[in-house]
Amino acid sequence: MDDRELVLRAKSGDARAFTTLVRRHERSLYATAYAITRSQWDAADAVQDALADAYASLRTLRDPDRFAAWVSRIVINRCNGLLRRRGRVLPMEEPPEPQAFVWDGPEDGLDLMRAIQALSPDHREVIALRYFRDMKVADIAELLGCPAGTVKSRINRALAALEAALGRHSEQEVPR
Amino acid sequence: MNCSDVRDALEAYIADDLTDAEQAKLAAHLAGCDECTAAYERTRAVVADLKGIADAFVPRERFVPRPAYAPRPAGGWGWRIVAVAASVVALLAMSALTVPALARQLPLPLTREIDALEEENESLQQQVDELSVRLETVGGEEVAIVDSAPGDLPPEVNAAVQLLAMDFIRAQYAGDLDALAAMGTERLKADIAARPQDYLRPVGAEIVFAQMTEAAVTEDGTYLVFVRLSDSVEWTDSQYQENFEIKLINGVYLVDFMGMDA
Numbered sequence: 400m401d402d403r404e405l406v407l408r409a410k411s412g413d414a415r416a417f418t419t420l421v422r423r424h425e426r427s428l429y430a431t432a433y434a435i436t437r438s439q440w441d442a443a444d445a446v447q448d449a450l451a452d453a454y455a456s457l458r459t460l461r462d463p464d465r466f467a468a469w470v471s472r473i474v475i476n477r478c479n480g481l482l483r484r485r486g487r488v489l490p491m492e493e494p495p496e497p498q499a500f501v502w503d504g505p506e507d508g509l510d511l512m513r514a515i516q517a518l519s520p521d522h523r524e525v526i527a528l529r530y531f532r533d534m535k536v537a538d539i540a541e542l543l544g545c546p547a548g549t550v551k552s553r554i555n556r557a558l559a560a561l562e563a564a565l566g567r568h569s570e571q572e573v574p575r
Numbered sequence: 576m577n578c579s580d581v582r583d584a585l586e587a588y589i590a591d592d593l594t595d596a597e598q599a600k601l602a603a604h605l606a607g608c609d610e611c612t613a614a615y616e617r618t619r620a621v622v623a624d625l626k627g628i629a630d631a632f633v634p635r636e637r638f639v640p641r642p643a644y645a646p647r648p649a650g651g652w653g654w655r656i657v658a659v660a661a662s663v664v665a666l667l668a669m670s671a672l673t674v675p676a677l678a679r680q681l682p683l684p685l686t687r688e689i690d691a692l693e694e695e696n697e698s699l700q701q702q703v704d705e706l707s708v709r710l711e712t713v714g715g716e717e718v719a720i721v722d723s724a725p726g727d728l729p730p731e732v733n734a735a736v737q738l739l740a741m742d743f744i745r746a747q748y749a750g751d752l753d754a755l756a757a758m759g760t761e762r763l764k765a766d767i768a769a770r771p772q773d774y775l776r777p778v779g780a781e782i783v784f785a786q787m788t789e790a791a792v793t794e795d796g797t798y799l800v801f802v803r804l805s806d807s808v809e810w811t812d813s814q815y816q817e818n819f820e821i822k823l824i825n826g827v828y829l830v831d832f833m834g835m836d837a
Binding site: 427530 | 628
């Protein structure tokens with residue numbers, strides 16, 4: 400069953416349909432929130448709150464095909480709210496292995512996540528939306544309210560920074 | 576296409592977002608440029624790794640939607656009579672504040688949805704403005720009573736129905752399944768026995784009764800009352816609603832159905 404069908408069912412009061420949607424999206428939403436907030440606890444809070452918001456306001460979602468982008472927006476919004484509240488500083492030292500999540504990825508995947516978390520907020524956001532939430536550049540631009548060109552250049556710069564952080568940078572500068 | 580153009584378009588090329596013509600040009604450049612090919616390989620590897628961790632975070636705590644109140648299909652107990660009351664009670668405490676506030680926090684352009692939402696809320700707000708809400712003491716608690724149901728019931732009936740709902744909620748927070756069953760019809764007793772967890776609330780939590788409707792009666796003689804409340808443990812940041820259907824059986828008011836609503 401696709402998202403559209405599940406959204407329609409959930410809107411008519413089928414809580415199980417909403418649960419199915421949540422299970423389908425929650426991992427990439429947690430990855431997104433963890434990349435942006437840099438705190439597993441904040442990420443867990445942001446996603447839980449966002450899903451509660453989504454459940455409560457599902458009826459306001461006019462286009463059932465847009466659920467993925469819509470719920471991403473709510474998560475981003477919650478993450479930014481948390482970041483604003485804590486003044487963009489880490490509230491506590493993060494344990495080396497996340498405890499709010501079970502890690503079900505490749506061995507060096509957490510290194511990549513840490514490299515993402517070391518990026519600027521704008522870059523963390525576009526990387527998470529593009530690769531975790533699998534969004535089109537145009538949709539990210541719409542969500543963030545900025546031109547597609549800005550999103551593209553942020554993605555390019557973020558990818559270059561990740562390559563450098565992972566020791567995969569080129570031997571010489573790009574000729575311009 | 577020079578090297579700089581190619582580097583700018585690599586990500587879109589990897590994501591298959593280019594037009595066929597652009598793709599062909601870029602591929603042609605890569606075929607003749609070792610540096611850009613190396614850059615392509617690096618970017619492709621990072622992108623693959625990123626996609627590989629998208630689903631790697633499995634939350635330990637799973638989100639579970641709270642059971643929404645689902646009206647029973649059969650029985651025709653005239654839910655519509657008080658549907659306005661229900662939506663208004665929910666609206667007073669929640670929708671009018673939460674939904675537009677949520678929408679306004681969202682970055683543009685969600686304008687279409689926000690406009691529709693605000694319009695909807697404005698019309699609901701008008702309905703709210705037309706209602707009277709007054710503070711009354713029910714079961715020793717001061718509660719905002721929403722005067723929304725058509726056809727006023729005799730005061731003693733209204734008081735009995737409201738008090739039963741309040742006592743029921745207190746028993747829920749006392750974890751007292753026997754007391755709950757004693758306040759219920761046979762149908763409710765069976766439901767409590769089958770799904771006790773649906774009726775239990777955090778034991779010992781302080782209950783904050785926010786709002787309550789006046790009791791209403793349906794065509795088949797079922798009394799309806801909706802209560803909005805929060806508590807000091809689980810529902811600290813928001814309220815929820817319990818919807819009651821109450822029947823008068825052999826001179827005793829008994830809860831026939833209780834559903835939770837957001």
